[in-house]
Amino acid sequence: MLISIFVGLCGALLAFSLKKLTEFFERFLFNIASNYSIGIILFPTIGITAIYFLRKYAFKNRKNKGITEIYKTLDQRKDHLPLFKIPSHYINGFLTVIFGGSTGIEVSTVVAAATIGNFAYKKDLCAKIYKTELICAGVTAGVAVLFCSPLAGWLFAMEVIARKINRTLVIACTCSALASWLFISLFDNKPLLLYTIADWNWTAFPFFIILSLLSGLLAVYFTLLVTRIKGLFGTISNNFIRVNLGALTVGALIYLYPGLYGDSYDALHEVLHESIKAPGVSFFFLLIITMLKPLAASLTLGAGGDGGVFAPSIVSGAFLGLLVASIGNAYFSADLIPLNFALVGAAAALSASLSAPLTSLVLICNLLPNGYLLFVPIALGTVISYFFSKKLLPYNVYSYDFYLTAKQ
Missing domain, CATH: 1.10.3080.10 (Clc chloride channel)
Structure with a gap:
């Protein structure tokens, strides 16, 4: 002890x-x-x-x-x-x-x-x-x-x-x-996000389920990107080419979309603030960050950078949640709360990426002072995405299953 x-x-x-x-x-x-x-x-x-x-x-x-x-x-x-x-x-x-x-x-x-x-x-x-x-x-x-x-x-x-x-x-x-x-x-006792959950509505459940399934798909996409890009870079014997090919590509992506810089938590804060203050962030921007964050992370790791799937999964999942909420509000008049969907998306993507639904549930609930008000939809998201991703792909790149597969 x-x-x-x-x-x-x-x-x-x-x-x-x-x-x-x-x-x-x-x-x-x-x-x-x-x-x-x-x-x-x-x-x-x-x-x-x-x-x-x-x-x-x-x-x-x-x-x-x-x-x-x-x-x-x-x-x-x-x-x-x-x-x-x-x-x-x-x-x-x-x-x-x-x-x-x-x-x-x-x-x-x-x-x-x-x-x-x-x-x-x-x-x-x-x-x-x-x-x-x-x-x-x-x-x-x-x-x-x-x-x-x-x-x-x-x-x-x-x-x-x-x-x-x-x-x-x-x-x-x-x-x-x-x-x-x-x-x-x-x-360091301040929560990472200073927003507060107002409420959530049971009528949003169908959209939470859709988001959970998409998050599982996003995690599988991320896993395949990491494994394929690492494999591809592993075939490059020239160290100068391997490092610069990956790093310059990441730099070009950051030049086009500065929100991809580093862990992207600051970019997420800014977009969440905009979405809460005046909903209407571009669908295309939300989609492109959702898809490019796993790509940029995979290229970083392939080039020799240090890191993992925590931050990319949380950020891309949150942007996916904002995208689902925006589409639901724009085309289905669903009156969805963007912040709620960002948190459920982050938890669901992290759960599928780490094969850790309980960790993801508690971690995301603790990001806000009253995050446990979303306990039910976040729990739903983490479980659905976890099992759906397992059906699509039996392992993820940071799971014990993947370790055993690589070992064999």
Whole structure:
């Protein structure tokens, strides 16, 4: 219990520092890039090129492989997450996002925090049977601080990383979640979205179901893009071509649609504000961001950037929700509330992308002060999208099923 609290506090500090540094420098560099207009095309190249040289010279050409690294070390007790994974994921995730790489820092944070737990285990700070518990304690804290939700961190560790529940896991993750809760209360207790839910209507249910099915389809589209583009870039032996082909393409997309810069949370805030203040955001804009965000994220990862599917899934799902609400209001006079549909879309897309309906439900409900008013439609969305995506594709790129498939 004591070691879990210690790991949780270390993971919380790591996540907090990476979150705040990334937010500050992402906005700072985006403002600089905006002043030079076409120069923004080069920004992702700067970040990913820096990552390439760091990987080659500082980290001895050892690549980061995301959550699959955690699965590997949990499956093979003698395999460990080496300590360099902490600076590697921390720095690479930071550089990817602040220079416009269209992913997020969530997966980088998860693996780095898991490495803290693994390091505590390797130092024989507790019994040898508690490797999974300490790794999950680190993961709990990382996700909890990123989204200001200890419960979401707890569920993510159980649902996605451990994929089981037992007494010792519950104790370790709960201790870490409590440490994270204390850290959040002292340093970062504001919800990520400052809007409030007014209400929702049962007559919107058919549109919620349609949105959920489309979100499952969006997650499958994202998974196929990531696997195919990573496979395609893996065939390019020339490092210069591989890095610049992906990074310059991402830069060109950002030049055309600046909302694709970095994790795109600021762009989502702006569009949500416009939709709430004066509904009428262009259908084409909402559709193009919904489709291009997964593409930009896949190209970023293919070129060598660090990151995962958290931010792209949340952002593209939210834009899809706004699109469904806009179409429903324009052509069916449905009187749908855009904010509600953005949240349901974000939760549904994240649920299908991570194979984690419970985590997605709690995480999205905690984005707003009174987000649990949407508990029923968000729960519906996460479950429908999860099962529908499983019917279309039995795995996603960050699932344990995909890890087993790749391993075979």
